Amino acid sequence: MKNYLEFEKEIKSLEEDMEGLKSPFGSEGISEVDTKKIQNTQFEINEKLKKTYANLNSWQKTLVARHEDRPRANFYIKKIFSQFTLLSGDRFFGDDKSVIAGFGLIENKSVLIIGQEKGEDLNSRIERNFGMMRPEGYRKCIRLMKLANKFKIPVISFIDTPGAYPGIGAEQRGQASAIANSIECCMSLTVPNISIIIGEGGSGGAIALASSNKVIMLENSIYSVISPEGCASILWRDPSKSLQAAEAMKLTAKDLLKLGIIDEIIPEPLGGAHRDPEEIAENIKKSITSNLKSFENLSGEEIYDQRKAKFLQIGRERGFSKSSNLNDAGLSYQGSLFTKIKSHFAKNQLIYIGSGFILVAVLVSLIN
Numbered sequence: 001m002k003n004y005l006e007f008e009k010e011i012k013s014l015e016e017d018m019e020g021l022k023s024p025f026g027s028e029g030i031s032e033v034d035t036k037k038i039q040n041t042q043f044e045i046n047e048k049l050k051k052t053y054a055n056l057n058s059w060q061k062t063l064v065a066r067h068e069d070r071p072r073a074n075f076y077i078k079k080i081f082s083q084f085t086l087l088s089g090d091r092f093f094g095d096d097k098s099v100i101a102g103f104g105l106i107e108n109k110s111v112l113i114i115g116q117e118k119g120e121d122l123n124s125r126i127e128r129n130f131g132m133m134r135p136e137g138y139r140k141c142i143r144l145m146k147l148a149n150k151f152k153i154p155v156i157s158f159i160d161t162p163g164a165y166p167g168i169g170a171e172q173r174g175q176a177s178a179i180a181n182s183i184e185c186c187m188s189l190t191v192p193n194i195s196i197i198i199g200e201g202g203s204g205g206a207i208a209l210a211s212s213n214k215v216i217m218l219e220n221s222i223y224s225v226i227s228p229e230g231c232a233s234i235l236w237r238d239p240s241k242s243l244q245a246a247e248a249m250k251l252t253a254k255d256l257l258k259l260g261i262i263d264e265i266i267p268e269p270l271g272g273a274h275r276d277p278e279e280i281a282e283n284i285k286k287s288i289t290s291n292l293k294s295f296e297n298l299s300g301e302e303i304y305d306q307r308k309a310k311f312l313q314i315g316r317e318r319g320f321s322k323s324s325n326l327n328d329a330g331l332s333y334q335g336s337l338f339t340k341i342k343s344h345f346a347k348n349q350l351i352y353i354g355s356g357f358i359l360v361a362v363l364v365s366l367i368n
Contacts, residue, residue: 002015011052058249091139091143098134131162138179158196165205192298194214217253
């Protein structure tokens with residue numbers, strides 16, 4: 001049974017009509033199937049899907065990202081990778097079922113796969129804690145990322161979580177430090193790490209695994225510091241203002257690509273990833289293989305520097321780059337010519353203003 005969102009009422013009605021047209025059993029018994037009418041209805045459904053999904057607002061995209069039928073990390077792992085070997089436990093406390101991690105092959109190349117898993121039905125969602133990781137989950141990922149780094153194996157992460165688990169037990173076991181250590185581990189790797197946001201990328205729970213060389217989003221996924229409902233509750237004390245919050249937060253893939261937060265958008269099938277999981281899995285596989293190839297000729301230090309410069313560049317025009325000075329091992333800020341002129345004028349504005357007054361005074365005296 002398909003699940004429909006609030007704005008898909010017309011599509012639901014058309015698809016129910018389509019099911020009726022396909023059935024040879026009518027009210028008067030067995031009857032001939034009207035293939036022409038089926039084709040016309042299918043065309044109408046496709047047009048309605050195109051129009052609807054081309055004009056989704058930020059809140060509607062949030063609903064699509066959370067769709068019940070949307071493919072989860074476990075699905076993509078099975079479809080994209082071969083010989084996947086599941087690894088468990090953080091060697092301190094226990095195993096966190098909300099994250100699937102292990103080694104596998106893609107195009108005969110070994111990779112570490114980490115997937116935040118929300119679950120597919122009520123029982124599996126409870127078992128997976130709705131994709132909200134605990135400290136032991138992040139520590140498991142850190143353990144495996146360090147192992148992958150030791151053997152020069154790239155890391156692929158599937159991000160899909162409303163956020164890290166905020167329970168008392170998680171806080172007692174060091175949730176904040178686990179997230180911070182996970183971010184530090186991601187940033188310090190000398191192997192390529194690629195993160196794909198497949199649904200909901202929420203708060204520190206997402207960025208703990210998405211501090212990567214390449215951050216990629218599916219077309220209808222979201223990535224934000226807080227949920228729109230949470231933002232609306234804080235700013236307006238009114239969760240019903242989720243649309244205004246979602247629009248202001250710029251949490252869609254298109255907005256984040258413009259801001260330079262992410263590196264790539266993977267297009268989804270007509271009507272969202274849940275309507276054709278096989279196609280979206282193939283699109284993700286192509287993106288992963290293409291991005292892995294781009295790092296083949298880079299050394300570990302170059303991969304590390306690329307990641308570091310990428311994050312330092314966010315909010316700046318050109319960011320930081322490796323210094324040409326052999327004695328300088330760090331990164332230096334590289335601004336545009338316009339930025340440099342603007343900065344120079346700001347620092348010396350009093351001199352320029354004074355010079356301007358003197359020049360005007362000289363011109364006036366010469367005229368008189």
